[in-house]
Amino acid sequence: MEENNGNNNHYLPQxxxxxxxxxxxxxxxxPLPSYSLPLPYSPQMRNYWIAQMGNATDVKHHAFPLTRxxxxxxxxxxxxxxxxxxxxxxxxxxxxxxxxxxxxxxxHTVEGGRQTLxxxxxxxxSDISAATTRSFKFTFLGDVVPRDPxxxxxxxxxxxxxxxxxxxxVIGYPVFxxxxxxxxxxxxxxxxxVPGDGEEAAGEIGGSSxxx
Amino acid sequence: MERGAPFSHYQLxxxxxxxNLDQHSNNPTPMTSSVVVAGAGDKNNGIVVQQQxxxxxxxxxxxxxxxxxxxxxxxxxxxxxxxxxxxxxxxQECVSxxxxxxxxxxxxxxxxxxxxxITAEDILWAMSKLGFDNYxxxxxxxxxxxxxxxxxxxxxxxxxxxxxRQTYGGNGIGFHGPSHGLPPPxxxxxxxxxxxxxxxxxxxxxxxxxxxxxxxxxxGSSSSINGMxxxxxxxxxx
Numbered sequence: 001m002e003e004n005n006g007n008n009n010h011y012l013p014q015x016x017x018x019x020x021x022x023x024x025x026x027x028x029x030x031p032l033p034s035y036s037l038p039l040p041y042s043p044q045m046r047n048y049w050i051a052q053m054g055n056a057t058d059v060k061h062h063a064f065p066l067t068r069x070x071x072x073x074x075x076x077x078x079x080x081x082x083x084x085x086x087x088x089x090x091x092x093x094x095x096x097x098x099x100x101x102x103x104x105x106x107x108h109t110v111e112g113g114r115q116t117l118x119x120x121x122x123x124x125x126s127d128i129s130a131a132t133t134r135s136f137k138f139t140f141l142g143d144v145v146p147r148d149p150x151x152x153x154x155x156x157x158x159x160x161x162x163x164x165x166x167x168x169x170v171i172g173y174p175v176f177x178x179x180x181x182x183x184x185x186x187x188x189x190x191x192x193x194v195p196g197d198g199e200e201a202a203g204e205i206g207g208s209s210x211x212x
Numbered sequence: 213m214e215r216g217a218p219f220s221h222y223q224l225x226x227x228x229x230x231x232n233l234d235q236h237s238n239n240p241t242p243m244t245s246s247v248v249v250a251g252a253g254d255k256n257n258g259i260v261v262q263q264q265x266x267x268x269x270x271x272x273x274x275x276x277x278x279x280x281x282x283x284x285x286x287x288x289x290x291x292x293x294x295x296x297x298x299x300x301x302x303x304q305e306c307v308s309x310x311x312x313x314x315x316x317x318x319x320x321x322x323x324x325x326x327x328x329x330i331t332a333e334d335i336l337w338a339m340s341k342l343g344f345d346n347y348x349x350x351x352x353x354x355x356x357x358x359x360x361x362x363x364x365x366x367x368x369x370x371x372x373x374x375x376x377r378q379t380y381g382g383n384g385i386g387f388h389g390p391s392h393g394l395p396p397p398x399x400x401x402x403x404x405x406x407x408x409x410x411x412x413x414x415x416x417x418x419x420x421x422x423x424x425x426x427x428x429x430x431x432g433s434s435s436s437i438n439g440m441x442x443x444x445x446x447x448x449x450x
Contacts, residue, residue: 047346049288054350059358063284064276071273072308073315073330078323085332085355090314092354093339094276094307096347098284101306105299106289123289125298128306137343140313144305 046103050096064091101138104131275304314338 069087073079105127112127113120126148132138133148281303285295317338318330332355340348 050346051350054353056354059354059361063280068273068276069311072311075274076312076316076319079315079319079330081329083329083331085358086318086330086335088358089332089335089351089355090311093314093335093344093347093351094310095284096350097307097310097344098281098303099288101303102285102288106293109293121290121292122294122296123285123299124296125302128299128302132306140342141306141309144309145302 046100049099049103053092053096053099056092062088062091063095066091069094101128101131104135107131274308276307278304281307314342317342 066087069090070082073082073087073090102123105123108127108130109120109123125145129145130148130151132141132145133151133153136153139153278300282295282300285300285303286293289295314335315330315338318334321334321337322328322330336348336351336355339345339351
């Protein structure tokens with residue numbers, strides 16, 4: 001496990017207006033990753049990179065084998081025939097899905113590291129679980145990825161496509177706390193009383209009061 | 213057989229996986245692509261070096277190649293990021309589930325309209341219905357460009373850069389309207405350059421440059437060249 005970065009990080013404030021000022025103590029105690037980016041995992045940037053994939057100039061080189069895509073499509077016995085373009089389109093869509101899931105999951109990776117008071121740079125299955133639980137449109141992955149009970153799913157009415165996040169999330173606050181504070185869903189779920197939540201609460205209070 | 217080793221992520225200890233990660237990070241993108249193709253060929257030929265050949269063969273057929281998945285994941289992660297083995301396999305499973313999910317929805321529409329063949333339009337319709345609206349416009353741009361190249365397959369030289377530029381220019385004309393979904397160009401110009409460098413390849417630097425061009429044009433939505441009016445409703449990404 002090498003940790004050879006984080007000393008020369010620069011944080012660029014996001015130009016869009018934010019209701020909350022960025023917490024300086026957070027960035028002093030928690031060095032950012034080794035890139036200088038204006039919050040690359042915000043919904044705007046995520047949609048931007050998804051759009052970039054559609055503009056790829058190399059349309060002849062497919063990211064995934066089309067025969068295997070066709071085989072998965074036809075694993076459904078009701079599916080009869082597909083045009084030649086359908087696997088090509090799905091191959092590109094799968095690139096977008098991986099990009100989408102990875103960006104959302106990495107947001108939880110960094111958040112988890114922040115809560116445990118040490119920087120985490122390993123994307124894990126639990127990060128994917130938190131990301132898929134949070135967004136309503138990934139409900140279909142319930143059989144593949146277990147639900148994270150500590151994460152509240154976006155209300156489809158407040159966030160129809162799961163793309164518009166509360167302002168606090170954009171500047172790096174914990175997703176569920178921010179969701180609870182700024183955009184609480186109509187049916188607020190009760191948080192389970194587990195030690196992890198206790199640690200999170202303690203860490204959050206300490207961070208906000210400047211005790212760290 | 214040696215070329216197959218880096219792609220045998222199943223049932224391998226983590227130390228070897230880390231070595232594979234180092235190999236991936238050290239190799240340039242084109243070489244990785246060629247190796248991936250060769251690896252896929254090996255797998256397709258049925259050469260299995262695992263202890264349980266039948267299970268692995270069937271398992272490999274229902275998932276996308278994990279090296280391709282990892283390469284795409286790394287496009288968006290910082291250079292120091294690590295990906296655990298269970299995360300890689302989880303994304304693999306998510307992709308297969310997504311293909312089945314979208315295909316099932318597209319097939320339902322086909323059956324309602326008493327058609328037997330699933331088309332690209334059915335796939336796009338299914339994605340918009342299932343909540344992946346922000347994928348539809350980029351995919352529309354992509355499939356239109358794909359069709360243009362397929363149509364000009366006999367006459368045009370596929371590998372020639374000027375034709376690619378013309379193609380991109382043509383698609384650029386289709387972009388218009390305010391860009392709510394895109395960040396302002398000024399401060400993001402520097403950021404995008406860093407993003408390109410972080411993603412580790414000259415190939416993606418071009419994408420970054422293309423992004424800047426689009427930002428200057430102010431494109432936020434695209435119009436379908438081949439006429440798919442049903443999807444114009446999703447011009448905005450939000």
